[in-house]
Amino acid sequence: MENWIINNKIFTSEEQNAKTLIVLREIVDEFCRLIPAGPPLGFKTIEIVEDKVSGPTFYWPMGHDTYKIGLNVTEVNYNQIAFQFAQELCRIYCDPRINSWFIELLSHITALYTLDFLGKKWETNPPNEELKDYWYNFDSYKSNLLGAAFSKVDMIKYQVANEWLQYQVNKLKKNDRVNRGKLLLIAYELLPLIKKMPESWQMLSVVGKSSVPPPPEDCTSLITNRNTEPDFDKLLENVPDHVKGFINSFYEKIGAREFS
Numbered sequence: 717m718e719n720w721i722i723n724n725k726i727f728t729s730e731e732q733n734a735k736t737l738i739v740l741r742e743i744v745d746e747f748c749r750l751i752p753a754g755p756p757l758g759f760k761t762i763e764i765v766e767d768k769v770s771g772p773t774f775y776w777p778m779g780h781d782t783y784k785i786g787l788n789v790t791e792v793n794y795n796q797i798a799f800q801f802a803q804e805l806c807r808i809y810c811d812p813r814i815n816s817w818f819i820e821l822l823s824h825i826t827a828l829y830t831l832d833f834l835g836k837k838w839e840t841n842p843p844n845e846e847l848k849d850y851w852y853n854f855d856s857y858k859s860n861l862l863g864a865a866f867s868k869v870d871m872i873k874y875q876v877a878n879e880w881l882q883y884q885v886n887k888l889k890k891n892d893r894v895n896r897g898k899l900l901l902i903a904y905e906l907l908p909l910i911k912k913m914p915e916s917w918q919m920l921s922v923v924g925k926s927s928v929p930p931p932p933e934d935c936t937s938l939i940t941n942r943n944t945e946p947d948f949d950k951l952l953e954n955v956p957d958h959v960k961g962f963i964n965s966f967y968e969k970i971g972a973r974e975f976s
Contacts, residue, residue, distance in 0.1 A: 811924025882971030
């Protein structure tokens, strides 16, 4: 975790914060492995606090040396902490100066991936003896989230997965208000494609400059906070060559070219 410093202030108890740091470190280490280029604004101290009102959230104004995140968590629930922290870390890797429906979607894909990653890793390599049986809680938490989302969906329409997915992505693009349940199901449908091509995670660090309008080129310009739209042609142009095949598959899956 040499690239990231985490200043964890979620709880008043230092013991609870120390326990929480276990899962936070696991997540940032995995991001460093998946995205070696790092985030577009560079590595900074990540300050994490409790926010029962707005969490999970990324705070403005952004500091020159810190990223500040608020999580809405209860006790040291590693699964809940992982799900929320992964979403906000994804925003940092995309460029926290912008937001879009596409970044919202990527953050939910990242959160689901993180639950799967931690469950699989802790099953065979738990961080300590106390957590040797915790691994299944990550999958249970994911199942509960998806179960709640599926309960509000027309399953007959959902069974035609690609048509349902493309229709929902198109709605997501057009609506100002995001339906979190459907966003989670879209993420669930796209996750296998990303798992199949691990190199796909490298697109996160160029999502910002592949947006319209893009964030400022100057990485020290930190006051921008704008809503954007993804430019999929720019994204294809900006990703490394070995990731372009994934981008084309991703386009086809969500029907990007049909509504771009």
